[in-house]
Amino acid sequence: MITTNGYAAQKGEHTVSPFTFERDPPKGNEMLIQVLYCGICHSDLELLENNWGITKYPCVPGHEAAGRVTSIGPEVTKFAVGDIVGVGCMIDSCLQCQACKEGWENHCEGPNGPTMTYSGYLSPGDKEAAEYNTFGAWSDNLVVREEFVVKIPENMPLEEAAPLMCPGTDTFGPMRRFGDLSGKRIAILGLGGPGHMALQFAKAMGAEYVAVVSTHAAKRDAAFQLGADEFIVSTDADQMRSFAKSFHHILSTIPVPFDLAHYLALLRRRGTITVMGLLGPYKSILNNIDLAARGLSLTGSMIGSVAETKEVLDFCQKHSISPLVEVIDKKDINQALERLRVADVRFRFVIKIAE
Amino acid sequence: MITTNGYAAQKGEHTVSPFTFERDPPKGNEMLIQVLYCGICHSDLELLENNWGITKYPCVPGHEAAGRVTSIGPEVTKFAVGDIVGVGCMIDSCLQCQACKEGWENHCEGPNGPTMTYSGYLSPGDKEAAEYNTFGAWSDNLVVREEFVVKIPENMPLEEAAPLMCPGTDTFGPMRRFGDLSGKRIAILGLGGPGHMALQFAKAMGAEYVAVVSTHAAKRDAAFQLGADEFIVSTDADQMRSFAKSFHHILSTIPVPFDLAHYLALLRRRGTITVMGLLGPYKSILNNIDLAARGLSLTGSMIGSVAETKEVLDFCQKHSISPLVEVIDKKDINQALERLRVADVRFRFVIKIAE
Numbered sequence: 119m120i121t122t123n124g125y126a127a128q129k130g131e132h133t134v135s136p137f138t139f140e141r142d143p144p145k146g147n148e149m150l151i152q153v154l155y156c157g158i159c160h161s162d163l164e165l166l167e168n169n170w171g172i173t174k175y176p177c178v179p180g181h182e183a184a185g186r187v188t189s190i191g192p193e194v195t196k197f198a199v200g201d202i203v204g205v206g207c208m209i210d211s212c213l214q215c216q217a218c219k220e221g222w223e224n225h226c227e228g229p230n231g232p233t234m235t236y237s238g239y240l241s242p243g244d245k246e247a248a249e250y251n252t253f254g255a256w257s258d259n260l261v262v263r264e265e266f267v268v269k270i271p272e273n274m275p276l277e278e279a280a281p282l283m284c285p286g287t288d289t290f291g292p293m294r295r296f297g298d299l300s301g302k303r304i305a306i307l308g309l310g311g312p313g314h315m316a317l318q319f320a321k322a323m324g325a326e327y328v329a330v331v332s333t334h335a336a337k338r339d340a341a342f343q344l345g346a347d348e349f350i351v352s353t354d355a356d357q358m359r360s361f362a363k364s365f366h367h368i369l370s371t372i373p374v375p376f377d378l379a380h381y382l383a384l385l386r387r388r389g390t391i392t393v394m395g396l397l398g399p400y401k402s403i404l405n406n407i408d409l410a411a412r413g414l415s416l417t418g419s420m421i422g423s424v425a426e427t428k429e430v431l432d433f434c435q436k437h438s439i440s441p442l443v444e445v446i447d448k449k450d451i452n453q454a455l456e457r458l459r460v461a462d463v464r465f466r467f468v469i470k471i472a473e
Numbered sequence: 474m475i476t477t478n479g480y481a482a483q484k485g486e487h488t489v490s491p492f493t494f495e496r497d498p499p500k501g502n503e504m505l506i507q508v509l510y511c512g513i514c515h516s517d518l519e520l521l522e523n524n525w526g527i528t529k530y531p532c533v534p535g536h537e538a539a540g541r542v543t544s545i546g547p548e549v550t551k552f553a554v555g556d557i558v559g560v561g562c563m564i565d566s567c568l569q570c571q572a573c574k575e576g577w578e579n580h581c582e583g584p585n586g587p588t589m590t591y592s593g594y595l596s597p598g599d600k601e602a603a604e605y606n607t608f609g610a611w612s613d614n615l616v617v618r619e620e621f622v623v624k625i626p627e628n629m630p631l632e633e634a635a636p637l638m639c640p641g642t643d644t645f646g647p648m649r650r651f652g653d654l655s656g657k658r659i660a661i662l663g664l665g666g667p668g669h670m671a672l673q674f675a676k677a678m679g680a681e682y683v684a685v686v687s688t689h690a691a692k693r694d695a696a697f698q699l700g701a702d703e704f705i706v707s708t709d710a711d712q713m714r715s716f717a718k719s720f721h722h723i724l725s726t727i728p729v730p731f732d733l734a735h736y737l738a739l740l741r742r743r744g745t746i747t748v749m750g751l752l753g754p755y756k757s758i759l760n761n762i763d764l765a766a767r768g769l770s771l772t773g774s775m776i777g778s779v780a781e782t783k784e785v786l787d788f789c790q791k792h793s794i795s796p797l798v799e800v801i802d803k804k805d806i807n808q809a810l811e812r813l814r815v816a817d818v819r820f821r822f823v824i825k826i827a828e
Contacts, residue, residue: 387580409773418764
């Protein structure tokens, strides 16, 4: 067994504290990865607080990690000890179902769905699986099947690579799904970890015009520095009205339930809004007239596939895109969580786990 | 003025009775069209009963007409007296806005939106426009701007051409929007006027497998006769479960609000459900998890564009597709409305207005 030091929330706690646990050593095509950096995601808050009702305790968060391979199972073929790698939201899946075979492990249709990097199975299956609890990357190491590990390009700073595993990948996929962005007008709702990546992707993919829509007027300057063409304060009714029917596509990175109709008004005819995240129920009941009258679409999106994770790393290197991060010490995680609760981060906290 | 005999519902009535009114003669590029056949749409019921709160009275329904040009305005260039033509849900639009210029008159963004063939402006604008009330094709004639008139191919029976103007066009557009259907599994919700067209389109467009989902088990044989590969009774929980995650795309033609989650379960990962019609609010609040967990999309759809109307006529001629109609006499409209209320029609009532 591998004795591992990490940080966990116990049931009923909204903070983490040091927690020591055991991992099985890597077998088959699993690898032991020393975690060097790991980001803090808004979903970590949701899971710590069990807001989705699926959290298993103790809860060791962390699903956007950069690290170093320190030991490999006997069947590993694609990696070697010493490789610098990333791990995202999944560490395993059935790899047998049609979704997995077609490269959508994130939509694995095996009995328990993909194995999430922490807090076990999001789709509960048999009793044994339902009791299983994975421990994430706010810890010294991870054990991950090689299919779920990606190589980090040389020269990419690891504290910047880590967030590409989650907010990078999770915004890259929906943006690609919009299709060719040339000549298109795009709005990004929310300018946090995912939003500030989505903004950079939209510009790099050739969108004609990209607006950031945020409740936080103080983020205006940062939006323009990151390449935005416009900044819209979502609570400013006049400004919102002036952008009615303006955008071909909207990507929402708002991490909490909201009023969909408020933003549908911004879409052009036949436009699409993609809403990221397991938000739960919308704030009001959807009226099909709001979609039908102008032929609008609503798409839901969650985590990306492994292939998308690889693609986002290449894309970021090619286009010199990187997340803006605030690196923190392990002892300051709870303070960072407090600041994240009030959106006080530009734009991603990354925990330095080791050198 | 042109004295016209039609059938109208007065406020508070759910039936129609003979009603005589005056139309302005055609001016500019308008044409006078003698109505020969006109279909009965489920939305006629909704409008007669003012279920959408937008009905103007007297209400002369009829928005899927086949007829003959009997007189043309001085600026008409594309038609001549004697032409056999069709008119759908619109008779005018601003033709100046970006939507109109790009061929989406159905999404006209002029002050009052497109001019609906009957019951005036669906999108209320200035007071004068809001008071305007158009009278539809359950009458001897229509006056329509030529841009909103399509030629009916020779040899196409007019009673079969009429329904192509509404259920034909309105299902053809969404089916095209799904993209290439080769190898795709499609479900059609509802087997009425629109559903029985959508089924034929899906097969002709190359879908690998098309299922009809209906509450009416008695429609099973008809579904197979029209080319369906499967018939699913939507209230049969076991059968519904056996088709979970089966379909790439679903087109809903259900004309009343329903429980979206019940049908989202049928979609494959990253699948799309398009819901036709101004249904109003869904029966339950949408949970974004239901879309996000499997990357699903929901699209709303209403009436088609003029270009789509032309395309559907060509497509039907090329692929020998026609609606199944039950032609009725003018005096039997109210009886047909009663039967339509209980879905007792295979599959479209068409009123014979004149020879």
